[in-house]
């Protein structure tokens with residue numbers, strides 16, 4: 001059974017949010033890599049014991065198996081020279097280029113990149129858009145990839161979180177298919193996605209007692225913030241000096257909504273890797289504390305039996321905040337399978353084995369459908 005499933009190589013895999021989703025869609029992750037101890041321990045426990053803990057730059061491509069799909073949520077670093085792989089100041093290149101190195105060697109049928117919304121506006125040092133460099137570089141990898149990208153909102157696909165992430169999908173040109181991003185399946189009024197619904201019945205589940213203590217400053221402010229409120233509800237005299245300064249010039253700072261405490265009727269905001277109450281929706285609606293690890297895992301659509309490992313509480317919050325919600329990964333995975341399902345299965349098998357469209361045509365293997 002397993003050898004029929006399309007194979008994924010996963011770079012920057014973290015604790016495996018995207019990979020779990022791809023497996024739920026029907027793929028098999030055959031190799032994964034990350035540098036973070038706690039993320040690797042969690043991945044080993046829940047998904048695949050084969051994950052390699054290493055700096056990606058130290059991994060030779062020969063030690064990575066062939067794959068059909070290459071997935072990578074690389075941390076963003078602007079290029080020092082747009083579109084040129086030679087102009088990079090760090091002679092070992094950016095982390096995005098590490099993904100390109102593997103793609104160039106393995107020639108997967110499909111490439112899945114995921115990144116923060118900021119990727120849409122990050123500039124290279126010459127002022128050009130990093131996103132355009134990424135697309136151009138991927139288009140140029142032999143035998144060429146057709147690239148499409150979209151900013152997706154996770155709650156549109158049934159994840160109980162208003163989280164935006166950019167997905168970039170590259171399809172190898174010779175498979176002659178175009179990738180279509182799936183249409184939204186859920187509305188913002190969907191009551192199944194609300195905080196109240198998500199934090200129900202969670203008491204005895206793994207990681208529910210993992211709660212990262214707030215700083216004394218936050219502990220002091222939070223009792224003033226009602227369910228559905230924010231720092232705007234905290235009396236001026238209770239604010240720390242820095243926030244008093246912002247409150248004094250609120251227009252200049254464009255009315256920031258710090259210390260947001262979502263109500264049970266709302267869909268939660270983004271859970272970030274830093275999990276700071278100042279900048280993300282990490283406060284429990286009723287109790288004066290951060291959400292527990294299990295609560296944010298649910299907001300990220302991880303199943304209740306997915307256990308987060310590691311000695312450091314901050315590392316657990318970080319790996320969950322960094323993750324692609326598995327449900328969103330599954331939606332993307334199914335859309336890729338739908339696309340690949342349009343290919344004649346005999347041809348798909350040959351394409352997976354490293355043949356090109358032209359080989360198949362010349363060998364008269366009945367694959368003219370591809371042309």
Ligand SMILES: C[S@@+](CC[C@H](N)C(=O)[O-])C[C@H]1O[C@@H](n2cnc3c(N)ncnc32)[C@H](O)[C@@H]1O
Nearest residue numbers: 012013014016017018035036055056073323324
């Ligand atoms: C945004 S997270 C990826 C999350 C993952 N896609 C998921 O869905 O769970 C980026 C990951 O890259 C890893 N990373 C950063 N620099 C790395 C490097 N030089 N080599 C290997 N992994 C690295 C981090 O530890 C982090 O887990």
